Amino acid sequence: xxxxxxxxxxxxxxxxxxxxxxxxxLMWLTEQKETAQRFNVG
Amino acid sequence: MEMxxxxxxxxxxxxxxxxxxxxxxxxxxKSGYKTVHLAxxxxxxxxxxxxxxxxxxxxxxxxxxDFFDIAVPxxxxxxxxxxxxxxxxxxxxxxxxxSLDNWENNENSTNPVMTWDELKELKQxxxxxxxxxxxxxxxxxxxxxxxxxxxxxALRHEIFSSKTELQDRLGVQDPIFFCFPYGAGEGKFSxxx
Numbered sequence: 467x468x469x470x471x472x473x474x475x476x477x478x479x480x481x482x483x484x485x486x487x488x489x490x491x492l493m494w495l496t497e498q499k500e501t502a503q504r505f506n507v508g
Numbered sequence: 509m510e511m512x513x514x515x516x517x518x519x520x521x522x523x524x525x526x527x528x529x530x531x532x533x534x535x536x537x538k539s540g541y542k543t544v545h546l547a548x549x550x551x552x553x554x555x556x557x558x559x560x561x562x563x564x565x566x567x568x569x570x571x572x573x574d575f576f577d578i579a580v581p582x583x584x585x586x587x588x589x590x591x592x593x594x595x596x597x598x599x600x601x602x603x604x605x606x607s608l609d610n611w612e613n614n615e616n617s618t619n620p621v622m623t624w625d626e627l628k629e630l631k632q633x634x635x636x637x638x639x640x641x642x643x644x645x646x647x648x649x650x651x652x653x654x655x656x657x658x659x660x661x662a663l664r665h666e667i668f669s670s671k672t673e674l675q676d677r678l679g680v681q682d683p684i685f686f687c688f689p690y691g692a693g694e695g696k697f698s699x700x701x
Binding site: 478479480481482483485486487488489491492495496498499502503 | 517518519520521522526527528531532534535536539540541559561562564567
């Protein structure tokens with residue numbers, strides 16, 4: 467599920483963590499960090 | 509309206525505090541993330557790919573009382589910062605007159621909403637580095653679905669009165685962030701924000 471917060475012309479999606487399973491949050495955060503690190507190389 | 513290019517800033521969205529909130533915070537800490545306020549990433553908005561990969565934002569919508577009672581003690585324990593999105597027209601002046609979150613599309617809900625005094629108390633809280641613990645964002649005035657409002661003046665009221673109240677009642681200097689009720693963020697009002 468995605469919601470959004472808005473600043474100027476930008477809308478930033480938000481992520482709703484699972485209420486019962488924090489392991490899903492761990493997996494999502496790991497994916498986010500891996501993606502961010504790929505974009506930040508160089 | 510543009511979305512962030514990848515990678516987007518990880519922003520978590522909460523309403524009522526989940527039963528595993530402490531364990532979620534523990535996962536965030538162990539994953540090496542640094543919680544920041546939205547204002548701290550303003551300078552990156554034109555180049556989102558440069559946002560530090562360990563930045564993460566915690567947001568809590570609706571100013572529910574369990575944020576005050578449950579989330580804030582945990583935020584202090586973990587020394588995390590958070591952003592609270594406030595539907596200002598639903599905030600009462602005293603606890604005897606406290607609102608419930610039984611608004612549009614949520615008629616059966618009975619979660620109590622914070623008062624202005626409780627929000628003022630949050631405004632004073634700081635982290636161990638003396639930075640503010642809580643950032644305040646607008647979440648409209650009455651938590652109406654903005655896409656359902658036909659009248660432009662009503663739209664302006666929902667958007668601008670909420671910002672003015674955050675300034676006047678809490679001393680929030682520049683409440684530039686707006687969180688859409690129901691995530692209803694596309695429509696004729698985009699140019700008002």
